[in-house]
Each structure stands twice: as structure tokens, then as C-alpha cells.
Amino acid sequence: MTTAAIETPPAKCWPEDGITRVPAWIYSDPDIYAREMQTFHYGKTWNFVGLDCEVPEPGSFKRSWVGERPVIMVRDHDGTINVVENRCAHRGSLICWETRGKARDLSCPYHHWSYDLKGNLMGLPFLRGAQGKGGMPRGFDKSQHGLTRLRVAVRGGTVWATYSEDTLSFEEYTGPEILERLDRLVSRRPLRLVGYSRQMVKSNWKLYWENSRDPYHATLMHPFLSTFGILRTDGDYHSVPLEGGKHEYTYSQFDPELRNRTSEASQQIKSISNDLKIQDTEVVTSVIDEFNDGMMGAFQLFPTVLVQQYFNCLVVRHMIPKGPGAHELAWTYFGYADDDEKMRELRLKQSNLVGPAGFVSLEDSEVLSLMQPVVESRPDSQQVLEMGGHGTGAQSTMMTETLIRAFYEFYRREMKL
Amino acid sequence: MTDWTRVADEGDVTEGEPFPTEIDGVEIALYRMEGDILAMGDICTHEHVRLSTGWFEDGRIECPLHQSCFEVRTGKCVPGGPAWQDVPVYAVKIKDGEIYVKASS
Ligand code: FES
Ligand code: FES
Ligand SMILES: [Fe+2]
Numbered sequence: 001m002t003t004a005a006i007e008t009p010p011a012k013c014w015p016e017d018g019i020t021r022v023p024a025w026i027y028s029d030p031d032i033y034a035r036e037m038q039t040f041h042y043g044k045t046w047n048f049v050g051l052d053c054e055v056p057e058p059g060s061f062k063r064s065w066v067g068e069r070p071v072i073m074v075r076d077h078d079g080t081i082n083v084v085e086n087r088c089a090h091r092g093s094l095i096c097w098e099t100r101g102k103a104r105d106l107s108c109p110y111h112h113w114s115y116d117l118k119g120n121l122m123g124l125p126f127l128r129g130a131q132g133k134g135g136m137p138r139g140f141d142k143s144q145h146g147l148t149r150l151r152v153a154v155r156g157g158t159v160w161a162t163y164s165e166d167t168l169s170f171e172e173y174t175g176p177e178i179l180e181r182l183d184r185l186v187s188r189r190p191l192r193l194v195g196y197s198r199q200m201v202k203s204n205w206k207l208y209w210e211n212s213r214d215p216y217h218a219t220l221m222h223p224f225l226s227t228f229g230i231l232r233t234d235g236d237y238h239s240v241p242l243e244g245g246k247h248e249y250t251y252s253q254f255d256p257e258l259r260n261r262t263s264e265a266s267q268q269i270k271s272i273s274n275d276l277k278i279q280d281t282e283v284v285t286s287v288i289d290e291f292n293d294g295m296m297g298a299f300q301l302f303p304t305v306l307v308q309q310y311f312n313c314l315v316v317r318h319m320i321p322k323g324p325g326a327h328e329l330a331w332t333y334f335g336y337a338d339d340d341e342k343m344r345e346l347r348l349k350q351s352n353l354v355g356p357a358g359f360v361s362l363e364d365s366e367v368l369s370l371m372q373p374v375v376e377s378r379p380d381s382q383q384v385l386e387m388g389g390h391g392t393g394a395q396s397t398m399m400t401e402t403l404i405r406a407f408y409e410f411y412r413r414e415m416k417l
Numbered sequence: 418m419t420d421w422t423r424v425a426d427e428g429d430v431t432e433g434e435p436f437p438t439e440i441d442g443v444e445i446a447l448y449r450m451e452g453d454i455l456a457m458g459d460i461c462t463h464e465h466v467r468l469s470t471g472w473f474e475d476g477r478i479e480c481p482l483h484q485s486c487f488e489v490r491t492g493k494c495v496p497g498g499p500a501w502q503d504v505p506v507y508a509v510k511i512k513d514g515e516i517y518v519k520a521s522s
Binding site: 104105107112114116122123124125126127128130 | 463464470472479480481482483484485497498499501
């Protein structure tokens with residue numbers, strides 16, 4: 001019998017050309033997705049859950065997610081921060097429905113089982129039944145029915161959680177370079193919450209993960225960047241994969257002269273349209289070099305966040321997977337407790353740069369949402385990653401896909417693909 | 418102001434059985450214990466529920482909802498449950514076989 005070749009599902013086998021190719025089935029295959037969650041988010045990784053300034057007092061809580069699982073980050077009566085699953089140990093109801101708030105304990109709305117802020121089951125209604133009837137068996141042991149509690153790491157003002165007992169210490173997990181960059185932003189001064197944006201992106205989480213490792217597209221797809229001299233192909237730029245491709249960082253020295261210069265490279269880029277105008281130029285011109293290093297950049301801490309500094313806008317992009325074809329982006333903008341009025345206003349103003357409608361980020365989620373059905377329609381197709389060669393080393397250019405190749409080197413190793 | 422209120426006959430309150438009642442809308446419960454009649458606030462300090470519907474044993478009332486325990490003689494909250502505040506107790510006197518409680522504790 002001759003069955004048509006086109007009906008054969010693509011073999012789940014990585015293309016022969018290695019990391020210069022990415023097979024499109026990894027963006028839609030449910031088995032791959034399930035394995036990613038087990039291997040990464042529920043495995044030996046540290047996942048971002050929030051900032052300590054979001055839970056300022058004992059009893060303050062915030063809902064968050066680890067992979068697809070809802071969790072609660074809560075400050076205990078003694079000031080430590082706990083992360084527990086937002087899933088009742090009785091029959092699995094969502095316990096906490098509010099985004100943020102304050103509580104003495106955690107109580108499930110379904111049958112009112114009540115837990116302390118560590119997730120220990122303290123009591124349940126009608127344990128002894130009513131009028132001598134019903135109730136729990138005598139041997140029911142409350143201590144065996146608490147909420148699932150995650151291991152927590154606090155670094156500066158950031159809070160991380162892991163399901164695995166075997167995850168390395170947070171510092172070993174990040175490695176020294178990421179730790180240094182994280183500390184630069186979150187450990188020197190107490191943090192202040194500036195605000196949130198949230199959006200659903202109808203694409204596989206890896207498309208966004210790649211996107212923030214892709215400086216090649218930045219000046220091409222985001223005309224705002226090149227027009228206002230934030231990032232240009234003729235500026236200083238470094239793309240640095242870390243820890244075997246697991247993390248990465250990119251940075252540039254901010255050059256205030258750049259926007260007055262027209263170089264050969266910038267003239268070649270079609271998307272630099274010089275008739276773009278901005279009403280309030282403070283968004284791009286007013287920069288306080290608050291770290292005294294003239295540096296601007298971002299880094300990825302696998303598998304959940306891109307932490308970014310755009311001038312004086314500081315933001316965590318939290319990628320929360322929602323099935324193979326969707327993810328949520330939760331943007332948390334922060335500053336410092338001792339920011340003065342001027343800085344507060346500047347951070348607010350510059351927060352317009354990023355977010356769902358950000359001047360330099362709105363194109364990303366749009367392109368990726370339109371891309372998802374395309375990759376789903378051709379699971380047998382392949383992405384080409386040859387910008388900057390075939391390697392995975394650090395490169396001092398934006399014209400490279402080295403960070404994405406490095407990621408897939410890591411990914412294949414972990415996923416055994 | 419001596420606001421003793423008659424709440425029950427002495428025979429109404431039996432050993433081992435809480436007796437719920439109220440004074441001007443304030444829920445209280447009477448207990449007979451070691452020969453005494455005791456009066457205690459009847460609302461749990463965790464959530465709003467009548468304690469007298471719970472489990473009374475060894476001088477303690479256990480809340481029916483989440484098992485916080487209170488000493489009925491003192492109103493003291495026993496650590497270990499979700500409640501952390503005591504409930505009020507009230508003075509009791511017996512005259513001519515009738516029970517009076519002083520509502521302002
Ligand atoms: S599901 Fe939470 S109490 Fe029953
Ligand atoms: S209502 Fe009494 S312990 Fe919760
Ligand atoms: Fe982008």
C-alpha cells in the first residue's frame with residue numbers, strides 16, 4: 001500500500017544541521033510542551049514569582065505562576081516569604097482569587113478548609129461531623145494535608161521558587177555573570193513597585209524566549225529604536241550566552257551622541273523613518289546614569305524572565321506558559337524606595353517604552369501571535385539560524401543569532417532531542 | 418449600672434452540653450463544669466461561627482469550622498488553631514434557681 005508521504009507526521013527528530021535549524025513542531029507539539037514543563041518549570045530550575053516589595057507586610061500576598069501552576073507568594077508573620085501552590089489539598093479548588101491583598105490565613109472558598117501562611121492545614125469544617133453524624137474518620141491527620149510548598153530563594157528584592165529538592169543553590173544556578181547583573185538592579189537598594197502590565201500572547205512561549213534573544217530584529221522591526229537613537233546597528237552592542245546557553249545577557253554603552261549621527265549602517269536600514277515624532281522627548285532624552293556605568297541592557301534568567309533596563313525604566317518580563325500555543329506576559333515595573341520625585345516621574349514616563357503597547361515592544365507580541373498559526377500549519381518546516389555564523393560564542397554585534405543557537409544547544413541537551 | 422440579665426433556669430444547663438443564648442444581640446453560651454456555671458462569648462474569633470455548635474471536652478470548646486480551641490473558664494484561645502484572639506467571658510450569678518449574666522464583662 002502506498003500512503004501519501006504528506007500524511008506522515010514529521011518525525012520528532014532534530015534536523016541534521018543541528019542548532020542552525022529549529023524544527024517547527026517544537027512550537028506546537030503537546031508532548032514536547034508537557035516534557036518542557038516537567039524538565040524545566042517543574043524541574044531543577046529557579047522560577048521568578050515576584051518582588052519582595054509586592055508583599056510588604058506580614059500577611060501580604062500576591063498570586064503568581066510557576067509553569068502553568070498557580071502559586072501564592074505570601075509574607076509570613078515572621079517576615080519570611082513563602083510560596084505555596086494555589087490549589088486546595090482537599091479537592092483542588094483555587095484558594096486565592098485575588099491578585100494581591102492581605103490575609104491572616106489562607107481559606108478555600110469551596111469547603112472552607114483553612115491553612116496557615118506556610119500552607120499547613122489548620123482546620124476543616126465539621127471534622128467531627130454534625131449532630132453526631134458524618135465527619136472525617138478518626139485517623140484523619142491534618143499534618144498530611146497541607147498545601148504543596150515550594151523551595152524559595154530571595155535575592156535582593158526578587159523572589160524565586162523551585163519544585164525540585166535537587167535544584168542548585170540560586171547563586172550556583174544563575175552563575176556569577178547573571179548574579180552580578182541581577183544584583184546591579186535589585187540588590188543595592190530596596191525596591192519600589194512602579195506598576196504592572198499584563199497581556200496574553202497567542203504564541204508558544206519559546207517564540208517569545210527567542211525573540212528576546214534576537215537583537216537582529218530590534219532595529220528592523222522596531223522603528224522607534226533606531227529613529228530615536230536608542231539602539232542602532234552602528235552602536236556598541238554585546239550578545240553574551242551564559243551557562244551553556246541557559247541564560248544570556250545583552251548590553252550596550254549608551255551613547256548620547258548617537259542620535260545625531262547618521263552612519264552608513266543606519267542609512268541602510270529601511271525602517272529608520274526620520275519623520276517619526278515624539279511629543280514628550282523626555283522618554284528618550286532624559287537619562288540619569290543611576291548605576292554610574294553608562295550601561296543599558298537586559299538578561300534572561302531561564303526559564304521565566306527577561307530583566308530589562310531601558311534608560312531608567314526597570315522591568316521584569318515574566319513569561320507564563322498557557323499551553324503549547326499561548327503564554328502570558330506579566331510586566332512588573334520597579335524602581336527604588338528612595339527614588340526622588342524626578343526619578344519617579346521619569347520611570348513612569350519611560351515605562352511607555354515597554355509593555356503590551358510599549359514603543360519598543362508592541363510589535364513583538366503582534367508578530368509572534370501571527371506567526372504561531374503559521375508554524376502550526378507547517379510542523380515539518382524549519383527555522384534558519386545562521387546570522388553571525390554557526391557557533392554559540394559571545395559576539396559584539398547585533399547582527400547575530402548566537403544567543404538563539406546557544407539556547408537550542410542547551411534545550412536539546414536538556415530535552416534529549 | 419448593674420446589668421444582670423436573667424438568661425436561663427439552673428436546670429437548663431447540663432454537664433457536657435453548651436447552652437447557647439444571647440443578651441441584647443450578643444451571642445453567649447453557658448457551660449456547666451466542675452460544679453460551676455460559666456458564661457463565654459459564643460462567636461469564634463477566627464470567622465463568624467457559633468462555638469457552641471462545636472465539640473466540648475476537657476474544659477475546652479473546639480470550633481466546628483477549623484478546630485480552634487478556647488478554655489471556657491477563661492476564654493483563652495489555645496494556640497495551634499487558626500484563631501489567635503481570646504473570646505470574652507462574663508460574670509454569672511445564680512439566684513432562686515435562675516441564672517443571671519452580667520453582659521458588660
Ligand atoms: S476544595 Fe478546598 S475545601 Fe474543598
Ligand atoms: S471559625 Fe473558628 S477556627 Fe475558624
Ligand atoms: Fe523586539
